[in-house]
Amino acid sequence: MFGLDETTLGIVDAPVREIKSVLAAVSLELKSDGGKVELEISLTEPTVLAVPAVVDIDPDTLNLKSRGKWITAYIELPESYPVDEIDKNTVAIAAVDNGRLAQPVLAFGPTEVGDHDGDGIPDLMVKFDRAAVQALLQPGEVELKVSGRLVDGLPFEGSDTIMVR
Ligand SMILES: [Ca+2]
Ligand SMILES: [Ca+2]
Numbered sequence: 445m446f447g448l449d450e451t452t453l454g455i456v457d458a459p460v461r462e463i464k465s466v467l468a469a470v471s472l473e474l475k476s477d478g479g480k481v482e483l484e485i486s487l488t489e490p491t492v493l494a495v496p497a498v499v500d501i502d503p504d505t506l507n508l509k510s511r512g513k514w515i516t517a518y519i520e521l522p523e524s525y526p527v528d529e530i531d532k533n534t535v536a537i538a539a540v541d542n543g544r545l546a547q548p549v550l551a552f553g554p555t556e557v558g559d560h561d562g563d564g565i566p567d568l569m570v571k572f573d574r575a576a577v578q579a580l581l582q583p584g585e586v587e588l589k590v591s592g593r594l595v596d597g598l599p600f601e602g603s604d605t606i607m608v609r
Contacts, residue, residue, distance in 0.1 A: 494599040495599065496602060497600045499590045500560070501590075501604040502518070505609060508578055511574075512574050513573075517551070517569070518560045518569055519592075525594060530593075531593050532570065535590065542587065548591070550572075551571060551592075555571070556569045581608045582608065586605065587604070590602055
């Protein structure tokens, strides 16, 4: 679902919005047992395809000893999904290094639509409680996944990697 190039995204984009398709996640496993090859196909729980977001978390380097109040995330969505349609009450840090958090850290505090990185694509600024995020982190490179929903219920998610010291 991630790492899609722009061509792929262009195909996925419009239909997803209209159909809000629920996709079945399929896993394929090729087994080889003494010359006999088996293909195992299993259906796992259906998952809704999330809109891929570009997430920039600030700061890029987080010092666990510093006592700032916030961690900030700037969220950009593909062109046909306006960031002001993000339901701000649903935005959360949902995973750390791909480990889903049992209790996601919900955004709170000020939000703002702007263009933080000046690339012409609007981004939504959200804040997270710094102490709550820091409690989840160990020193090193850490990938944080930010997820949420648009007001019509469609999920989005995206990740950024920061350095923790
Ligand atoms: Ca960043
Ligand atoms: Ca931008």
